[in-house]
Amino acid sequence: MKGKDPRAADPSTNVVPIRLDASFFFERAVRSLDRNHYDKALKYFRKAVEYEPDNPVNHCNMAGILSEMGDYEASNAVLSSVLEKVDPSMTECYFYMANNYANMEQFEAAEEALVTYLEEDANGQFLEEAEEMMDLLFYELDRPAKLSRIKSRQGVVEHDQARLLLEEGKFAQAAKLLESIAEGSPEMYAARNNLALAYYYMGLFYKAKETINRLLEDDPGNLHALCNLAIFYQNEGNTEQLHELVEGLAVMVPFHQEHVFKLATTMGILGRHEEAYRHFRRLLKNEAHSSDPSLYHYTAAAANNTGRLDEAARLWKMVEKLDPASEIPRFYLSRMEQLEQDGSGIDMISYHYHLPFEEQFKLWEKFGSDMPDSLKNDPLVRSSFFWALRHGDYSTKVQVIKALAIIADYEVQEALQSFIADPLQEQDLKNQAAAVLEELGIEWQLPSSQSSMLPPAKPLVPSDSPAAAMNAKAKAVLDLAQNGKAKRLEPAQRQDLESIWLEYLRSTEDDQPMIHHVEGWAAALEYLTAKMHGIGVTYQDVAAAYGISVSTVSRYARQMDAVCNIKQRSQQMLPSFNEHL
Structure with a gap:
């Protein structure tokens, strides 16, 4: 007899208990x-x-x-x-x-x-x-x-606000906002690129380049940053690194429209007009850009600069149709007609969608205080003024200060105050800038103690100094350097050149090197002065001007800078700091 299932003996085993939880x-x-x-x-x-x-x-x-x-x-x-x-x-x-x-x-x-x-x-x-x-x-x-x-x-809303400020030409405000974004969200590379451009538009070249270099350390393949760096290399005359970078950019064929536009404008600014023309033509084929007058202008500029004059004229007529209130297409069409009548060759033009700098001043002189808001608020015009205020020649700076008095807004106040505080600017220009601020109702004390970033000049070599025997050689170096064989220094900058040399001689009075190579010391002196003023110059440029080797210039420049700290001092005059050219 088979045994019974034990579960059948106890029916309660078929009941599943309820677990109340x-x-x-x-x-x-x-x-x-x-x-x-x-x-x-x-x-x-x-x-x-x-x-x-x-x-x-x-x-x-x-x-x-x-x-x-x-x-x-x-x-x-x-x-x-x-x-x-x-x-x-x-x-x-x-x-x-x-x-x-x-x-x-x-x-x-x-x-x-x-x-x-x-x-x-x-x-x-x-x-x-x-x-x-x-x-x-x-x-x-x-x-x-x-x-x-x-x-x-995080940072997206603020970045949108900053981009709007850039587009409005409010570069100082944009920079402050972008600095806080870059500090809080360093992975927002677009914000860091735009921060570099804000510095660049304000004429703060050292800060712009440093920002881009730090970005590329984190993201080496960032196309916007690479394009911006190429512009900065061109600005400082760094031909060797520029050539290497441009050759790499020239073979790129970006997919995203934003990248195509960035690369096209960059290649145009760098003088690679064929590549620029090819990329701009790609953009014009996209229906989304078919009504953008600025894009037609960029393409016209590239066509003009590559000798496609009929194509350039056709494109500027299209700009005139799309933007009838603008003086830009009429100016360039008129200039093309004049060149044709004169039998002149191709006139290379800028890719920026605004009139040439000298033409802008003509308009400002024409309108004066009745300047239309559209011209006052043009971000490209404003950026060119801010850049010229920092890096233009004396007469250009005078014109810019007068023009900024007409704009008379927050950005102008920031630019003029920064200009006055810049120890590299001439005191006479600072007086003019201060007068504009005074007219705007802003009190500003001229920092006379900062009229030069270098100590006041003393006699070249004291007569009772052990180095007195070298006076003639030292004077020969100064005379040769002030002549400026590299042709890059203005009169005010040559004064700083003299101060550097005097400071070096005083600092090394007890252990002064023998001055055998006058050209080498003079070249190094001109090189350091140019660097101090943010002028684009390389060892190769100066060496060629003085007929000496690059190693000679670099050796004397390092020797002098080790004593005077010129490069470090020129960078310290800018505050430390933690897409769209």
Whole structure:
């Protein structure tokens, strides 16, 4: 006889015990929701909270049911309790609360909760929905929300604001904003690129280049940064590194339209007009750019600079059609006609969508204080003025200061104050800049103690000095250097050249080297002075001008700089600092 199944003897073994826990009540609540039994669902969610009071999800589920039932105040009370007592990191509770307030038509409170959500939530789970609600609140309150940042898009809002400031020519304001973004979000490479450009437009070349170099250390293949660096190399006359970089850029064929445009404008500025023309033509084939007058101008410039004169004229006529109020196409078409009548060759022109610098001044003289706002606020015009204020010759700086007096806004005040504080600028020009600030109602004390970044000149070599025997040789170095064989120094800069030489002689009075190679010392002296003023010059340029070797110039320059710290001092005059040419 076979044995019986032991389970059959005890029917109770077929009963599955009910385990009452939070999961059990959660499942019951969900089933009730599926059947639209909200009362039962709320009851079960309350039980789930009782079993797991520290689980914020249970609380939020209960708040959600209360909201569905129209009890928005009770729902917000639960959500507030979650943030205060259970889990303050549940930032999505602010979004839920904003919805509840909006349903109660308490739009001020909804805005406050929504702004808190956007500023505190790092994940951005409800970012799209939050932006839609922001539009609703804008309509209801008839004003934009008081939102300073979106944490899940850290730096994006601020970067958009900075880009707008750049486009408006407000470079100093843009730079301040971009500095804070770069410090807080260094992975935002676009912001760091635009920071470099803001410095560049303000004429702060050293800061611009340093910013780009640091960016490329983090992202070596960044096309915008590489293009900007190429422009900076050209600016400083670094032909060797420029050539290597440009050859690499010349073979690139970017896919993204933004990259194509950046590369095209860069190649044009660098004088690689065939590559520029090819890229601009690619952009014109895209329907999205078919009505952009500036793009037609860039393509016309490239066509002109590659000898395609008929094509250039056709494109500028298109610019005239698309931008009838602009003087730019009429100016270039008129110049082409004049060159044709004179039988002149091709006239190389700039790729910037504005009139040449000298033509801008003619317009400013024509309009004076009645200058149209469109010209006053043109960012390219403003950037060229700010750059010329720092790096132009004396007469150009005088004209720029007069022009800036007409613009007379915050950016001008910043530029003139910075100019006055610059120890490399001439005192007479600082007086003119201070007079403009005074007319604008801004008090500014001329820093006469900073009229030169170098100590005042003393006699070349004291008559009782052990180095007196070398006086003639030292004077020969100074005379040769002040003659400026490299032809890069202005009169005021030659004064600083003399101060460098005097400082070096005084500092080495007790152990002064014998001056056998007058050309070598003079070349090194001119090189260091040029570097101090941010003038683009290389050892090769100076060596060729003086007919000596590069190693000779570099040896004497290093020897002199080790004593006077010229390079370091020129960089220290700029404040330290932690897409779109």
